[in-house]
Amino acid sequence: MNNNFKDPESLTKIEKINSEDVNSNKLFTPITIGKLKLSGRVIKSAMVETLCTKDGFVTPKLIEHYQQIAQGGTPLIITGAANYNLYGRGVPYQLSVDSDNKIPGLKNLTQAVHDLGGKIMAQVYHTSRQALPEPVGRKDAQAPSAVYEPSLGVSPREITKAEIKENIAEFAEAALRCKTAGFDGVQIHAAHGYLISGFLTPHTNRRKDEYGGNFENRMRFLLEVYSAVREKVGNDYPLILKLNGSDDLPFRKGLKTQELIKVAKRLEKVGIDAIEITAGHYESGTTFSRGNWKGFTKTMLKHGLGPSLGLTRRKGMAAVAPLVDWYFNKVAGFKEAFNLDYAKQFTQALSIPVICVGGFVNKETMAQALEQGDCDMVAVARGFIADPYLYRNMKENIKGPKCNYCNACFARPGVQPLTCYEPNISAERAKMLSEPFYKEAAHS
Numbered sequence: 001m002n003n004n005f006k007d008p009e010s011l012t013k014i015e016k017i018n019s020e021d022v023n024s025n026k027l028f029t030p031i032t033i034g035k036l037k038l039s040g041r042v043i044k045s046a047m048v049e050t051l052c053t054k055d056g057f058v059t060p061k062l063i064e065h066y067q068q069i070a071q072g073g074t075p076l077i078i079t080g081a082a083n084y085n086l087y088g089r090g091v092p093y094q095l096s097v098d099s100d101n102k103i104p105g106l107k108n109l110t111q112a113v114h115d116l117g118g119k120i121m122a123q124v125y126h127t128s129r130q131a132l133p134e135p136v137g138r139k140d141a142q143a144p145s146a147v148y149e150p151s152l153g154v155s156p157r158e159i160t161k162a163e164i165k166e167n168i169a170e171f172a173e174a175a176l177r178c179k180t181a182g183f184d185g186v187q188i189h190a191a192h193g194y195l196i197s198g199f200l201t202p203h204t205n206r207r208k209d210e211y212g213g214n215f216e217n218r219m220r221f222l223l224e225v226y227s228a229v230r231e232k233v234g235n236d237y238p239l240i241l242k243l244n245g246s247d248d249l250p251f252r253k254g255l256k257t258q259e260l261i262k263v264a265k266r267l268e269k270v271g272i273d274a275i276e277i278t279a280g281h282y283e284s285g286t287t288f289s290r291g292n293w294k295g296f297t298k299t300m301l302k303h304g305l306g307p308s309l310g311l312t313r314r315k316g317m318a319a320v321a322p323l324v325d326w327y328f329n330k331v332a333g334f335k336e337a338f339n340l341d342y343a344k345q346f347t348q349a350l351s352i353p354v355i356c357v358g359g360f361v362n363k364e365t366m367a368q369a370l371e372q373g374d375c376d377m378v379a380v381a382r383g384f385i386a387d388p389y390l391y392r393n394m395k396e397n398i399k400g401p402k403c404n405y406c407n408a409c410f411a412r413p414g415v416q417p418l419t420c421y422e423p424n425i426s427a428e429r430a431k432m433l434s435e436p437f438y439k440e441a442a443h444s
Contacts, residue, residue, distance in 0.1 A: 047382070048080040066316065072393050184238065192244070200260075277342050
């Protein structure tokens with residue numbers, strides 16, 4: 001592997017992980033993504049916030065959410081998924097970058113993070129068939145092919161070639177909007193079965209035209225999106241990709257790790273600056289959101305998008321909820337660093353930074369992943385919801401609130417704000433945020 005972007009002097013032995021000298025812990029050593037210099041190797045990964053207006057405008061609550069994470073010294077923040085058109089919108093109250101009238105609010109967000117010394121990127125995506133159309137005000141869903149989505153019960157229509165071209169142009173305009181608003185980069189979401197991921201995967205892409213069929217054709221949409229975005233934002237603007245390490249679609253034509261490494265290598269060749277590795281489509285079940293599923297279905301039906309599912313489907317899910325939750329825990333209960341085996345293979349194959357997301361909880365696990373060369377950075381989502389000061393607390397060896405992966409926050413997107421809903425952890429979080437030490441330390 002070509003390590004020319006790394007600092008050789010930062011390499012240390014695993015036994016030094018718990019040293020009080022932060023310079024001996026690779027978590028806290030600098031790294032560069034393209035032209036963007038970061039102070040450490042921990043990223044706040046994307047998670048839908050449900051903190052915007054219903055139309056996707058930035059609110060003071062959204063700014064406060066990210067100010068807290070920036071106050072903790074987090075080297076890089078990636079926003080929750082932001083849509084660039086109505087078909088790409090997944091849930092209400094989601095961040096949107098679909099028009100220029102969003103720019104003033106986006107500027108307020110980036111400025112607030114920058115004022116605290118932080119860096120922030122926008123994740124841009126199209127939800128495709130993996131969202132209920134009605135709650136966001138559309139009649140149907142677009143997808144590469146008209147393949148039924150079983151987890152939500154969505155029957156999409158095949159996106160037309162004219163719409164493909166429109167989406168490519170809109171994606172590029174959205175990226176330029178992000179740059180204009182002061183974001184330090186853009187993450188192109190090509191994972192989890194969303195539109196780009198759907199084009200890559202044979203199971204969801206059954207087209208007979210130049211966007212379907214063989215590997216090159218299925219790569220076409222992603223490459224055209226990247227090319228259009230790069231043309232708009234310029235060669236020096238950091239662009240990163242979120243990509244599956246495995247589609248995890250047993251008995252279906254999903255992509256496996258080696259095929260996805262081919263995708264990553266193509267993007268590296270054309271100029272992507274880093275890649276974040278995750279896994280799974282929605283219909284994979286629990287692949288990219290492992291945790292404790294006890295009570296999840298009931299919570300989602302009561303406090304999440306359950307009422308939008310329709311009475312018959314809702315009653316059916318309520319009837320089998322305990323069995324579904326038991327099964328989810330059986331096959332995909334919590335496992336720390338659950339995508340690391342995938343990330344390791346990408347790290348070995350690529351020269352650009354590889355970021356691993358998925359179940360990182362403990363400082364020791366994060367540091368070991370870096371020390372062993374399994375990845376170049378770690379990304380954390382739920383951990384930052386429980387503890388916005390996670391990075392500072394790890395760096396200063398302070399015990400903060402720790403996510404127990406109860407998945408209560410995962411049950412509420414589009415309906416209730418993103419925060420910690422586990423009572424004990426939530427109380428510890430609130431106490432921490434109220435303490436003057438943190439407010440003073442944030443500006444030191």
